[in-house]
Amino acid sequence: MVKIEEKLYQNRYIVDENRPHIRIKDEAHCAACTSKACTVCCPAGCYSTNEAGGVTLATDGCLECGTCRVICQDSGNIEWDYPxxxxxxxYKFG
Incomplete structure (x- = not known):
């Protein structure tokens, strides 16, 4: 059985360090969020819970699927654009 990490590793990702395409608008809002659904739903694992109880975002490896934007739609705390x-x-295979 092939792991998802092995499939993702085959893709190529060029990071735009000067202009990330995803941004958390208000860190305090993430700290107050009880579900932190973005940390579970992001297929690339770009979101994680930090020691302070907030959310840390690492855009490296983002699949640009928009899941985070949909999950956080009610609060609108994620600013998302295409790179x-x-x-x-x-994508290597399409």
């Missing part, structure tokens, strides 16, 4: 040209993910 600018030449950056982001390049």
């Amino acid at each position: 600018r040209g030449g950056y982001g993910i390049s």
Whole structure:
């Protein structure tokens, strides 16, 4: 059985360090969030709970699927755009 990490490793991701395409608007809002659904639902694992009880975002390896934007839609605490040209993910098999 093939693990998802092995499949994701085959993709190429170019990080745009000067302009991340996803941003958490208000860190305090994430700390007060009881579900922290983004930490569970992101298929690339870009979101994690930090020691302070908030959410840490690492855009490296983002699949650009928009799941985080949909999960956090009620509060609108995630600012999400596609990466600018030449950056982001390049899928090896499509």
